[in-house]
Amino acid sequence: MTSLINRKHQLGIGIIGLGNAGSALLPSISKHPHVKVTAAAGRNKERLEKFAADFQANYYLSVDDLCRSEHVDAVYIASPTELHVEHVKIAASYKKHIIVEKPLAVSVEEADMLIQEVESAGVHMIVGHSFSFEPPIRKIREIVEQGKLGRVRIINNWYFNDWMYRPRTPEELDTSLGGGVTYRQGSHQFDIIRYIGGGMLRSVRAITGRWDETRPTEGAHAAFLEFEDGTAATAIYNGYDHFHTTELTFGIGEGGPSIKPSGYGSSRKTIRQMSSGEAETTMKSQKGYGGSHSKNYSKEVTNQPFFGLTVVSCERGDIRQSPNGLFVYGDDDKYEVQLSHETGRDIMIAELYDAVAHGHPPTHDGRWGKANLEVCRAVLESAKKRQEVYLSHQVAVEPSHRTVSK
Structure with missing residues (x-):
């Protein structure tokens, strides 16, 4: 200090x-x-x-x-x-x-x-x-903890995008080095699901997909996750640049701003026109600080960010994101909870x-990160062995001293 x-x-x-x-x-x-x-x-x-x-x-x-x-x-x-x-x-x-x-x-x-x-x-x-730092995910957790809709029963996160055909360095396409969508993006999905559900997953059954031999890593997975209390969850990810979940999320992506269409399959087509892996690495580097394609994050006007489509089902209602917060579907009515634009x-x-x-x-903390990593590893193991994998390093979500501002 x-x-x-x-x-x-x-x-x-x-x-x-x-x-x-x-x-x-x-x-x-x-x-x-x-x-x-x-x-x-x-x-x-x-x-x-x-x-x-x-x-x-x-x-x-x-x-x-x-x-x-x-x-x-x-x-x-x-x-x-x-x-x-x-x-x-x-x-x-x-x-x-x-x-x-x-x-x-x-x-x-x-x-x-x-x-x-x-x-x-x-x-x-x-x-x-x-x-799970993002206000909508934290607010869903608050609603679940309060029990106004009864107990949470099913949590879904589905994400379809062009991750595999954005500019990548070689290690990002090498699973042994932590590459591929299960390590790089599944860790976000499992973080969201574990946070909403309280953290204590019991087991995983999954498949993974490697569907492009020129990008030799996992580009897709489908996982069924079960919590210790019987809550179920699905995590679906497909990064092969065909259907995009933004069609279902008001045109809003994970950064918050609306995604401007640039032509069907544009990421896939751009990468396939690259002359070499070195050219692709150079293109990615230009998105970093001071690069020719870098973003000015401080000037972006954004909605709430959507990491794919998240739908949570409780005993007496459902919850999903809206552009400015959450839609809650209760027994008697549907209403919107608007949230501040504090970012994750x-x-x-x-x-x-x-x-x-x-x-x-x-x-x-480190144990939370380790628990998410365990799920990534379990998805890969389950897909390889074609069997359910049980987890042993999960940790519970501790109550936060910070509430989500509206």
Whole structure:
């Protein structure tokens, strides 16, 4: 706490990796009155220099150097999945608090090791950005907890999109390195489902699909999940760029803004016209901070984000998202619950600050991330063995001290 007090209670955050994820977090850091971005580390010196000038911050070409800085109290690890273990270990060794992108690691054993490293260092670790931070998902959980519609019985999340044909680096198409939709996107689905249902999944039965030999990883899965209390859930994902769920979600995607149609199968066709994998990697890099295709996240006007279609059935009603909140279908009427436009990333930064400054245990801690990883692994194992897989590392959702604002 000394470093926070010395900087008038400002928590200094260093960003490791200025790609899409790292860039998207910057507006949420800027909004928080007690948090400031103080540094970044990456490989592209030109973009790091632009970042440093834009934010009056430091930049480093190595993670070690960033974590050594006395101006960094916490790090956001937005590096590729295969580097998470190395980067979490470095941050913990310098006693920096941590937000690490999902999935936490590739194996449960690695997750256990990272949890031990963090606890030994006496620092907090949050696994995100996960979509259970988003206000609509948190509000669904509140309604479920209140029991106004009776007990939750079925939770569905279905997502059809073009994930497999967006620009990808080689590791994103290598399952052994945490690539493919089950690791990269299923972790969001299972996070949503587990959060709404209370966390304690019992088992998984699933199939996965690899339907394009030029993209040699899982591009689809269908999973049936059962909670300990008998609640059922389905997680369907198809990233092969044919039908898109945005047709059912008011044209709104996972970032919040309306999706502008760019022609049927445009992502698939663009990737197939690429001359090489190197060209594809270059195209992806241009979406990072300072790139020619980077987004200005601070100026985006958005609705509530839709990570596919989420429909929750309780004993006396159903719930799904609306553009500005939730539609609730009760016994007597249908009504809308409108929510504030606080973003999930805003809430994630607040959760980190509350943990560090006030000692509030984060919901999305290492054990929560490990439980989501266990489900990803179980989906892959179930598909391979064609049998139900039982889970043993699940954790319950702890009540939040933060309510969802309307």
